[in-house]
Amino acid sequence: MPSLSKEHFDLYSAFHVPETHAWSSSHLHDHPIAGDGATIPVIDISDPDAASMVGGACRSWGVFYATSHGIPADLLHQVESHARRLFSLPLHRKLQTAPRDGSLSGYGRPPISAFFPKLMWSEGFTLAGHDDHLAVTSQLSPFDSLSFWKEMKKLAGRLFRLLIISLGLDEEEMGQVGPLKELSQAADAIQLNSYPTCPEPERAIGMAAHTDSAFLTVLHQTDGAGGLQVLRDQDESESARWVDVLPRPDCLVVNVGDLLHILSNGRFKSVRHRAVVNRADHRISAAYFIGPPAHMKVGSITKLVDMRTGPMYRPVTWPEYLGIRTRLFDKALDSVKFQEKN
Ligand SMILES: C=C1C[C@]23C[C@H]1CC[C@H]2[C@@]12CCC[C@@](C)(C(=O)O1)[C@H]2[C@@H]3C(=O)O
Ligand SMILES: O=C(O)CCC(=O)C(=O)O
Numbered sequence: 001m002p003s004l005s006k007e008h009f010d011l012y013s014a015f016h017v018p019e020t021h022a023w024s025s026s027h028l029h030d031h032p033i034a035g036d037g038a039t040i041p042v043i044d045i046s047d048p049d050a051a052s053m054v055g056g057a058c059r060s061w062g063v064f065y066a067t068s069h070g071i072p073a074d075l076l077h078q079v080e081s082h083a084r085r086l087f088s089l090p091l092h093r094k095l096q097t098a099p100r101d102g103s104l105s106g107y108g109r110p111p112i113s114a115f116f117p118k119l120m121w122s123e124g125f126t127l128a129g130h131d132d133h134l135a136v137t138s139q140l141s142p143f144d145s146l147s148f149w150k151e152m153k154k155l156a157g158r159l160f161r162l163l164i165i166s167l168g169l170d171e172e173e174m175g176q177v178g179p180l181k182e183l184s185q186a187a188d189a190i191q192l193n194s195y196p197t198c199p200e201p202e203r204a205i206g207m208a209a210h211t212d213s214a215f216l217t218v219l220h221q222t223d224g225a226g227g228l229q230v231l232r233d234q235d236e237s238e239s240a241r242w243v244d245v246l247p248r249p250d251c252l253v254v255n256v257g258d259l260l261h262i263l264s265n266g267r268f269k270s271v272r273h274r275a276v277v278n279r280a281d282h283r284i285s286a287a288y289f290i291g292p293p294a295h296m297k298v299g300s301i302t303k304l305v306d307m308r309t310g311p312m313y314r315p316v317t318w319p320e321y322l323g324i325r326t327r328l329f330d331k332a333l334d335s336v337k338f339q340e341k342n
């Protein structure tokens, strides 16, 4: 019997998927898996035409691969080995950094675990800011992550600017988004995810289907079998399908979050995604989330609002939105929507 600490099943020594981690087929097979036809956009973000390509991908897919992203390969490698070291520690050591007194930061299950009757085949470190990154991981696996946080924030600022340009906004039309332009004042967080190999991957899920709440998520994943899938529901003619987001060399995965969907008055799609597991490959991912400063209310950019129908969503701050999601999860976005005007 694999070792069981008081509340954590040891995923690393499991010979089967226990009932606690066994998901129903109806949940896991809610949509078919797309054939290899579906191709997620791969965008060179230093291309002169990058703004319209990034804008187009975020409208239709809500996700794309970014190349020429400028994050040094050895920095990504360092973060990956830092994460592997963290996750390879004994469970009781990792549990010492479990989130305490209301903080989000620390080792454990992703916050969305609370919404599901079954446990996911993954573990994670949630880091709500660089200071938390230091506080949580310094006694476990010292790593100076500051340059990673800085580089990811700079990249996120580049991507955000491309999106704003693609919306055709000029300075004053930026309105309250103005100070956000370079995202220098933005708030950010990192989620390190570990998906151990699974003896019965068809019965488990690494990370259940969700949308991210922030403006943008920039994700680095280890090479190998992959596991991230995005839901492509392009049009009525075909049912929605899960599309694999396989690891690609020199590519980071960028996806739109709920708050960018709100800011763009619904133009950019907050893509639903999940992570499946496999028998052979212990997968790690590092997701960087960037959003508005904690006190800033985010509503639809005025220029994008059709004056007849008014804005789609009411303004919320990121913390407010996380609170709404804690209560309503998948219904969070609908709960901040102004009722459809008939
Ligand atoms: C700043 C963030 C963003 C969070 C909450 C908080 C810290 C942890 C992030 C995640 C990481 C795992 C999926 C998710 C859905 C989750 O449960 O925790 C993310 C969530 C969000 O994107 O809303
Ligand atoms: O590990 C992945 O590929 C997805 C992780 C994710 O969706 C998240 O951390 O929000």
Ligand SMILES: [Fe+2]
Pocket: 210, 211, 212, 217, 273
């Ligand atoms: Fe996510």
